[in-house]
Amino acid sequence: MYAYDKYDHALVNARVEEFRDQVNRRVKGELTEEEFRPLRLMNGLYLQLHAYMLRVAVPYGTLNGTQMRKLAHIARKYDKGYGHFTTRQNIQYNWPKLSETPDILQELADVEMHAIQTSGNCIRNVTTDQFAGATADEVADPRPYAELIRQWSTFHPEFSFLPRKFKIAITGADIDRAAVKWHDIGLVVKKNDAGEIGFEVLVGGGMGRTPVIAKTIRDFLPEKDLLSYLEAILRVYNEQGRRDNKYKARIKILVDALGADEYARQTEEEWQKIKDQPIDFPAEEAARIKAYFAPPPLQVLSDDVPAVDELAKKNFLFAAWLQNNTNQHKVPGHVNVTISLKPHGGIPGDATAEQMDLVAALADEYSQGELRISHEQNLILPHVAKKDLPAIWTDLDEAGLGIPNAGLLTDIIACPGLDYCSLANARSIPLAQQLGKRFDDFKRLQDIGPLKIKISGCINSCGHHHAGHIGILGVDRKGEENYQLLLGGSGAEDASKAAILGPGFDENGIIDAVEKVVAVYLGEREEGEEFLATYRRVGPQVFKEAVYDAR
């Protein structure tokens, strides 16, 4: 993991002092709320329905046990004993007091964390594959690049007041777990024929009311040119992105207006002018940062662990957990463990301080002190020896964290919705809870197999419904909460936009509709075929008939 040097420490500490000063000026009335707003937003502080909400960055979703314990401590001391892990690999606290936020930021700075650029119209926390550096299917660990981008984008003198927020995601694996095609900029680490590292660069992805899948503007950008090329993309956007209408201000709208080819051309033209300036990191800096992400010293072990097989034979829940919640590590005999934060009937992504402490302890004992947060709002122990799985699962299960549903129907993404959010049309969390109760049968879930449900309380799409195999969107119908059903989306390497199936439903109706969709899938699927593949093969009509004709 990256560790701060004296410069990083100085910057983050100076930022805390700056924010303390800003909060003081606001409290004294020297800053109006309108003036304070962008400043607090640049420090992750939102005003929500009931209270302030603080969003803390977990850069590219990687953290250590000590940092997780600090997050637990903050939940206990400054909040109501829990935190919410988000789809952008961050954590949110829903009940901090304005006057205490500078203290929270100082506590974070003490463990090399911050809330910088977790909101506002700037370059946000870069996200990546939750298994980065620990998975068998990767070209290179994307996190050194994410860290280089983090530093470059922090307090950027030119790009801190963009037309709209700006999200960059990077993956180094064939399987895209970071939804790079749904981001303002998506980067895919690649190797060219000469074996050199570079990036495929995509621009203009985004959700919201105009869902767009990003387009490739460069097939292979050499590693050393990363930052100057990003600068060129951002300059074109900062100058030409729309500022007259907030809903048309994202880069996706500009890319659409200019055409991806023209966007690529303008980027290239600007890049040629700047690529030889010392904007890019020198090789020494890349090496310095990569050294922090050196593979942990794991021993090669056997993948055959009789004790694991025995427990799996005796205990169906463990067997399901083993299948769903573990992923092959690049070092034999090891796995990445996904700790599901999706208990049936619970709030997706929420964790209590006690749970965070437990996970931190498990990381220290079994996972080289390292943890990850996934964009699917789960926690990851990235470097676990297979032989330790029974002990880990037993500890997790006792704390309500042994839920074997990673990647299954109840591993739902849901935005905060009407329970917290002032923009919401409808509640999202209760819907996820209802679905958890309706499908509270692990044998059945196991039979249904991989299926991603994503729920947003309004068209802003914080719950990624456009990318859901099954997407649910809350709309307002004559003052009533109403839910639209969408099918066929994907956030992975085969990204696709989900399509609305037909008229919306009330809260009970939408749960029934999901059940019918699942029944059609079970009837139509071929041997070993997953939900999305079946939907793509048979098309929406059969689903439509089943969902609407029976009404």
Add this chain to the structure above:
Amino acid sequence: MTLVNLTGIQAGDFSLLADDHSPEEGAAVAVPLSRLTDEGDDFFKVAGPVGAVLTTDTNHADLAPLMNKLAFVVVDFPAFGDGRGFSLAVRLRKDLGFKGEIRATGPVIPDQALFLLRAGFDTVEVADERAEAFKAALKRFDSFYQTDYTGQVSLAHARHKATEERKAS
């Protein structure tokens, strides 16, 4: 209003030329770009130092023909969140090689002081009661993660300066 000097440049003392007025002989005047592009050589001969007042939506390419005639430039921010002003200053320094004073006017806020400086601004016109906050904000950070076009080199380079110098010698 107070003028905060970010770079220590010799700040210009000029006034905004009213729309229907001609410049007095030798007077330092700031003139909206839309008017300047229509003015002929006579205008520049009569006036003293001439500067252009730019809106943030100005395309930097439109400034190229004026480059050797302008003594200073004023970028007028309609709102502090209009980040185009920063790119405009960058363009002036980087693409147009402009060496004169670049001034920011409009509702920019103290917390932008360093961003303004690093984008290429020399001076900012601010409400009197804000001058101190602006000056304090300038001292907030002393190292930076980006190379900019004012000569600041990124930490990524600064961290290895010793090595780079060794290699060069």
